[in-house]
Amino acid sequence: MNKKSPVILIISIILIASGVVWLFFDTNQSIGIDIQQVTDMLGRNVDIPSETNKVASISASTTVELFMLAPEKMIGWNEKRTRAENIYMKSTYSSLPVIGGGKKDANYENIISMNPDIVLIGHGGTVDQVDQIQSKFGSIPTLDIEGDNNLTSITPSLEFLGKVIGKQEQSDKLISFYNDMTKEVNSTVSTIPESERKKVYYARDSTGLMTNPPGSTHTQLIEICGGKNVVEAPLTKGSVGVSMELILQWNPDIIITSNQHFYDNIYSNSLWADVKAVKEKQVYMVPTSPFNWFEGPPGANTIIGIPWTAKILYPDKFQDMDLKKITKEFYNEYYHYNLTDQEATNILSSSGLKNT
Amino acid sequence: MNNSLVKKLSVTSLLVIPLIILFFISFLIGRYPISPSEVLMALAAKTTLVNYNIPPSVEVVIFQIRLPRIMAAMMVGAALSIAGASFQGMFKNPLVSPDKLGVSAGAGFGAALAILFVAGPFMVQFSAFMGGLLAVGLTYMISQTFKGTSMLTLVLCGIAIAALFSAFISMIKYVADPYEQLPTIVFWLMGSLSAVTNQDILMVTPPMVVGSGILLLIRWRINVLSMGEDEAQTLGVDTKKLHIIIITCCTIVTAAAVSISGIIGWIGLVIPHITRMIVGPDHKVLLPASIFMGAFFLLLIDDVARTITTVEIPLGILTAIIGAPFFLYLLAKSKEGWS
Numbered sequence: 162m163n164k165k166s167p168v169i170l171i172i173s174i175i176l177i178a179s180g181v182v183w184l185f186f187d188t189n190q191s192i193g194i195d196i197q198q199v200t201d202m203l204g205r206n207v208d209i210p211s212e213t214n215k216v217a218s219i220s221a222s223t224t225v226e227l228f229m230l231a232p233e234k235m236i237g238w239n240e241k242r243t244r245a246e247n248i249y250m251k252s253t254y255s256s257l258p259v260i261g262g263g264k265k266d267a268n269y270e271n272i273i274s275m276n277p278d279i280v281l282i283g284h285g286g287t288v289d290q291v292d293q294i295q296s297k298f299g300s301i302p303t304l305d306i307e308g309d310n311n312l313t314s315i316t317p318s319l320e321f322l323g324k325v326i327g328k329q330e331q332s333d334k335l336i337s338f339y340n341d342m343t344k345e346v347n348s349t350v351s352t353i354p355e356s357e358r359k360k361v362y363y364a365r366d367s368t369g370l371m372t373n374p375p376g377s378t379h380t381q382l383i384e385i386c387g388g389k390n391v392v393e394a395p396l397t398k399g400s401v402g403v404s405m406e407l408i409l410q411w412n413p414d415i416i417i418t419s420n421q422h423f424y425d426n427i428y429s430n431s432l433w434a435d436v437k438a439v440k441e442k443q444v445y446m447v448p449t450s451p452f453n454w455f456e457g458p459p460g461a462n463t464i465i466g467i468p469w470t471a472k473i474l475y476p477d478k479f480q481d482m483d484l485k486k487i488t489k490e491f492y493n494e495y496y497h498y499n500l501t502d503q504e505a506t507n508i509l510s511s512s513g514l515k516n517t
Numbered sequence: 518m519n520n521s522l523v524k525k526l527s528v529t530s531l532l533v534i535p536l537i538i539l540f541f542i543s544f545l546i547g548r549y550p551i552s553p554s555e556v557l558m559a560l561a562a563k564t565t566l567v568n569y570n571i572p573p574s575v576e577v578v579i580f581q582i583r584l585p586r587i588m589a590a591m592m593v594g595a596a597l598s599i600a601g602a603s604f605q606g607m608f609k610n611p612l613v614s615p616d617k618l619g620v621s622a623g624a625g626f627g628a629a630l631a632i633l634f635v636a637g638p639f640m641v642q643f644s645a646f647m648g649g650l651l652a653v654g655l656t657y658m659i660s661q662t663f664k665g666t667s668m669l670t671l672v673l674c675g676i677a678i679a680a681l682f683s684a685f686i687s688m689i690k691y692v693a694d695p696y697e698q699l700p701t702i703v704f705w706l707m708g709s710l711s712a713v714t715n716q717d718i719l720m721v722t723p724p725m726v727v728g729s730g731i732l733l734l735i736r737w738r739i740n741v742l743s744m745g746e747d748e749a750q751t752l753g754v755d756t757k758k759l760h761i762i763i764i765t766c767c768t769i770v771t772a773a774a775v776s777i778s779g780i781i782g783w784i785g786l787v788i789p790h791i792t793r794m795i796v797g798p799d800h801k802v803l804l805p806a807s808i809f810m811g812a813f814f815l816l817l818i819d820d821v822a823r824t825i826t827t828v829e830i831p832l833g834i835l836t837a838i839i840g841a842p843f844f845l846y847l848l849a850k851s852k853e854g855w856s
Contacts, residue, residue: 221695240694241692365697365700365701366697366700366701366704367635367636367637367638367641367701368638368712370711370712370829371700371701371704379696392827393827394826394827394828400700401828401829402704402709402711402828402829402831403828403829404547404582404711404829405578405582405711406547406548406578406582406583407548407549407827409549409578409582410548419697420635421635422635422636422637426637431577431581432577432581432714434577435573435574435577456696457694457696457697458696
């Protein structure tokens with residue numbers, strides 16, 4: 162052992178100790194950032210900066226809400242967006258990086274390296290799960306939002322998010338837009354007697370045989386707009402496959418689909434030729450840019466689906482509803498995209514709605 | 518002589534008559550309410566060109582929904598079974614089925630890829646078919662690069678290739694849209710005949726008929742192979758060529774089956790065993806018998822899948838739930854058929 166080693170030992174101990182102290186030292190306080198305590202929607206108390214400039218969202222439906230309220234604060238998407246989805250989205254936003262999340266693991270290190278002020282997690286977790294994710298994000302406050310994937314409970318989630326990121330004005334506007342839509346549609350369809358309610362079938366995939374039963378959030382617009390989902394199947398979280406025989410038996414008045422291939426071929430498919438909706442040319446294709454209007458995921462993006470579905474189900478009762486104007490307003494305010502008249506017309510006519 | 522003829526006839530009737538009965542019963546069952554007399558009238562109208570004024574929806578249900586589905590169940594069951602029986606004979610191993618060389622994993626990959634790129638049903642099928650051929654082609658080519666290729670090497674390569682393609686499938690599931698594509702991919706991988714159309718049947722008939730036909734033509738040689746490689750060569754059989762022919766035919770019929778049905782396990786493994794218990798290990802009888810047996814069983818299972826609940830039960834689930842315990846029962850009961 163040479164003479165120098167004790168000195169080196171002591172110096173390194175001091176260095177390590179000061180490092181440890183530095184780690185435990187609350188850096189926020191020293192820089193003097195305003196902190197506020199919020200209670201997230203699972204009841205967890207979290208300290209967040211009063212002013213947020215960068216927000217990471219790791220669930221698809223909270224990402225949509227964030228985009229609607231504050232696109233400039235988004236740091237990225239959970240999934241790679243397709244070209245078709247980006248038609249009506251400014252490239253400033255569509256070119257944001259993919260940070261992962263959703264039903265998969267987010268890349269924590271990557272997100273941390275982007276320095277978000279807060280992280281948002283969508284519905285469905287338990288306190289333990291969210292705490293675990295919080296521990297992965299270390300000092301970045303992680304907030305849980307509930308109700309973000311269900312139109313019937315969307316308002317509290319928007320309210321909460323607006324409050325947290327300082328966008329209350331925008332969230333209030335969106336909530337009242339939603340309330341007006343729901344009220345207008347509901348006041349009209351609630352008077353329709355059971356016998357006159359339209360029977361609707363939602364086709365998810367290219368064969369048209371995958372769907373969701375009544376009560377599923379994926380098809381909640383049918384119920385909200387006074388239609389009857391014809392599927393008779395036990396409610397599951399996911400999708401179910403049904404047989405063509407049943408569809409013929411249910412004989413829906415209207416078919417709504419999110420699958421372009423199915424929509425393009427439905428009128429030339431002899432199997433479906435006998436279904437009332439096909440015979441009467443009542444098949445509609447859900448618009449999907451920048452987000453799906455009907456589901457996928459269910460959530461704030463389907464608010465614009467309320468007037469669309471209402472108009473499809475009961476065109477005579479909603480004759481005065483100017484869907485083109487509503488669409489333009491909605492895109493302008495919440496999707497931050499100025500639709501031209503022509504574009505709005507295109508969206509609606511390619512969805513199968515002719516006279517809007 | 519007379520005795521054996523009686524036996525032959527009784528075995529044939531045992532295999533064929535239940536299938537014919539089930540074939541007609543299958544037209545009578547389904548979720549869409551059609552009375553048996555309507556079914557019979559519709560069938561009669563089709564075959565005798567007499568117009569019985571059948572409602573169009575009834576016609577659609579019988580000829581565009583039930584007919585292709587019944588045909589598909591029988592064809593897929595037959596294809597998987599004859600391929601399984603041929604493989605088990607060739608490898609002299611009761612545990613082999615065409616899946617072992619990667620055909621299902623390859624087909625699953627092909628289908629998942631097509632679904633990911635939002636292709637229509639036809640492209641999904643075509644892609645599945647090609648994926649199945651590709652996987653087995655890779656397996657065979659890689660196994661050929663090793664010295665002293667044996668059947669064991671081939672199976673080991675197959676296991677590796679299947680694992681590789683399963684990983685590719687997982688990768689596609691991982692990047693697929695969880696709301697739109699993922700359920701479709703998962704449902705396809707579980708196997709179902711609910712979306713089969715008459716066009717699909719016409720599409721897969723040629724490869725299935727050619728593949729099964731060749732297997733039937735060379736079935737006595739499979740007997741020679743199952744004696745052992747050396748014996749076969751002594752008898753002047755070109756074993757390598759024969760292996761290639763059998764693998765190619767089995768792969769083609771299996772890939773064609775999987776392309777319309779999705780992945781259906783256990784049929785190719787269990788049916789040849791059941792058949793062997795009934796008709797014995799002679800491939801001359803075993804192969805044609807497997808065809809009827811496979812057709813019967815899958816038709817029965819698919820009838821259950823489409824009628825028991827309002828929701829389609831994926832076939833792959835049912836075949837495993839019924840097939841696996843049955844297989845264990847067979848194992849416990851006897852070691853016959855391999856003596």
